[in-house]
Amino acid sequence: MIKLEPRAEPSRWLAVLSPLFALSLTVALGVLLFVLLDKDPLSCLQMFFVEPIKNARAIAELSIKVTPLLLIGLGLSLCFRSNVWNIGAEGQFILGSIFATWVALGATPESGTGLLIALLVAGALGGALWAGVTALLRDRFNASEILVSLMLVYVAEQLLAYLVNGPWKDPNGYNFPQTITFLSTARIPRLLEGSRANIGVLLALVSAVGCWIFLHKSFAGYRLDVAGLSPPAARYAGFSARSALWLPLLVSGALAGLAGALEVAGPDGQLTTHVPLGYGFAAIIVAFVGRLDPIGVTFSSVLMSMFFIGGELSQSRLGLPKSITGVFQGLLLFSLLTCDTFVKNKLRFVAVLPRKAAAK
Amino acid sequence: MNELILLFGSSIDSGTPLLLAALGLIINERSGVINLGAEGLMLIAAITGFASALATNNDALALLAGAAAAAVFSAFFGFLVIWLNANQYATGLALSLFGSGFSAFVGIRYTQESLAVAGHHGLLSHHYLVYVAALLTVGLSWFLFRSKAGLVLRAIGESPESAQALGYPVRSIRLAAVVTGGALVGLAGAFVSVVSTPLWVEGMIAGKGWIALALTTFATWRPARALLGAYLFGFVTMLQLHLQGRGVNLPVELLTALPYLATIFVLVLISRNPRWIAANMPTSLGKPFYPGA
Numbered sequence: 015m016i017k018l019e020p021r022a023e024p025s026r027w028l029a030v031l032s033p034l035f036a037l038s039l040t041v042a043l044g045v046l047l048f049v050l051l052d053k054d055p056l057s058c059l060q061m062f063f064v065e066p067i068k069n070a071r072a073i074a075e076l077s078i079k080v081t082p083l084l085l086i087g088l089g090l091s092l093c094f095r096s097n098v099w100n101i102g103a104e105g106q107f108i109l110g111s112i113f114a115t116w117v118a119l120g121a122t123p124e125s126g127t128g129l130l131i132a133l134l135v136a137g138a139l140g141g142a143l144w145a146g147v148t149a150l151l152r153d154r155f156n157a158s159e160i161l162v163s164l165m166l167v168y169v170a171e172q173l174l175a176y177l178v179n180g181p182w183k184d185p186n187g188y189n190f191p192q193t194i195t196f197l198s199t200a201r202i203p204r205l206l207e208g209s210r211a212n213i214g215v216l217l218a219l220v221s222a223v224g225c226w227i228f229l230h231k232s233f234a235g236y237r238l239d240v241a242g243l244s245p246p247a248a249r250y251a252g253f254s255a256r257s258a259l260w261l262p263l264l265v266s267g268a269l270a271g272l273a274g275a276l277e278v279a280g281p282d283g284q285l286t287t288h289v290p291l292g293y294g295f296a297a298i299i300v301a302f303v304g305r306l307d308p309i310g311v312t313f314s315s316v317l318m319s320m321f322f323i324g325g326e327l328s329q330s331r332l333g334l335p336k337s338i339t340g341v342f343q344g345l346l347l348f349s350l351l352t353c354d355t356f357v358k359n360k361l362r363f364v365a366v367l368p369r370k371a372a373a374k
Numbered sequence: 375m376n377e378l379i380l381l382f383g384s385s386i387d388s389g390t391p392l393l394l395a396a397l398g399l400i401i402n403e404r405s406g407v408i409n410l411g412a413e414g415l416m417l418i419a420a421i422t423g424f425a426s427a428l429a430t431n432n433d434a435l436a437l438l439a440g441a442a443a444a445a446v447f448s449a450f451f452g453f454l455v456i457w458l459n460a461n462q463y464a465t466g467l468a469l470s471l472f473g474s475g476f477s478a479f480v481g482i483r484y485t486q487e488s489l490a491v492a493g494h495h496g497l498l499s500h501h502y503l504v505y506v507a508a509l510l511t512v513g514l515s516w517f518l519f520r521s522k523a524g525l526v527l528r529a530i531g532e533s534p535e536s537a538q539a540l541g542y543p544v545r546s547i548r549l550a551a552v553v554t555g556g557a558l559v560g561l562a563g564a565f566v567s568v569v570s571t572p573l574w575v576e577g578m579i580a581g582k583g584w585i586a587l588a589l590t591t592f593a594t595w596r597p598a599r600a601l602l603g604a605y606l607f608g609f610v611t612m613l614q615l616h617l618q619g620r621g622v623n624l625p626v627e628l629l630t631a632l633p634y635l636a637t638i639f640v641l642v643l644i645s646r647n648p649r650w651i652a653a654n655m656p657t658s659l660g661k662p663f664y665p666g667a
Binding site: 101175179295343359 | 410414454457458459461463469471473474476478479482580584588591625627628637638641642645646647651664
């Protein structure tokens, strides 16, 4: 008989290897799915793992997806470490894009860097505000942050729809639900001439370094970890339970809001109902696959971006629905959770003994 | 007057999927397992139900197919969280994310199809599942609070260690609760795509799974209160549709957001007193259980 037995200490090697096992498992399941769909598995896998990093142009596209996933994934890692289940990053992302649009709509051809900075700050504030509602209701009224943050996603979607159908609608937009195209002074600067990559990816990488320093080198980061690992220990040490709630929520909200600002003023260039693409939800997987650590999250955000681009390419070139991305994302998280069992537990093969003997 | 009767009647229709899902989740949670995958299960069941209805032209079969599909996925969820002790929150989220991707993927070829609509309007003429759901509420109340099996289920949710010491197979009973509850959640999802709005739209469950999760707290894990809550939410949903139809001078988007705002409002109202929630919540909810320890 096979038995699961808790390890005295979680295996550190397996903790690092588990995401790789999970990825292999997901790829294996993917191959199976492609065969079932009567597609050539090799050319399908190529869409996901080769095409997105094939040349400079592809990598520029990849960086556009990495930006929001990395920013949001970093924030969610802080939340999950502190046992705060913020699953409404999508809503915080939307609020960020709305606040940034508000600044962008006031831009003139003469606006300078100041406006761009204001736009990004406004986005971060918008996201933090939305996350702050969740924190407030949890703090003051004990309302589940899981449900509140998620409900606020639907509310944010409606707010966005209202704005682009109403007050902010482009009068010359043929009645499409969209704002005017932002002036070039309200667009995120590109990294290089002729490439779609913009400075957002640098901001995301800087944020990753910042989060790493916060988590591993600061006392505040340590307090957060303790609060997540053992609330009684945190209480005994006198660490504030309230700041273990507010801090990660506000930071993750701000990062998601910043991602929303970078998206709307970056690749999109106008606010539409298509600005939110589900990065807020995919980033939950990014955070877990990245082991809730900024270094890991950086890698996993690249991986998840490849999933997004692979899905788009599979649709345009192989006629597969784009939603295959969602299937793979879900499978990856399932595989990871399964593999993680063996980080904390080990398998033992035990001989089946007669009942009496076993009872001794 | 007639309009009012129609409004109340349709509130019950629209509250029924919430009720079915909430009952299923109450069974889960009474055993100590929280399933954040309800939204995903409902989506999987909705597309399974819709596809089966198209293929067989048989409502009952389609609803059962939806329930069965959700039961299979809940069994997988149950295996992960009960035997492998995976984090219940993370695994539930995985199920929700997977369900939304999977249903969109499978459903892509069904987006143009629609089923023949059977009219069920008025205060007293509903789809039979509406009555079944109400009866199930009574049945589940009886089961939980009047039967020995229900007592065992609740005991496992309160203290799995004690239940095991008394010789009950905690894990198997939890799995049974997760699968049964999941099937009910699936029935709710299939009801949406087969009966309420007989078509398939990506993400058509639109948060009903999450609202049902909120309802279990609202109901303090009691079936009768879940019925009340579900119908109340059905009323809020129908009221806003009704107001939209009458061209009330409010933004459509605000009206559409109402059920979600109401959920937040109700959660705040009910959770305000942490001691009351603590007294009602199954003590082991969401916590892993190691039988060896």
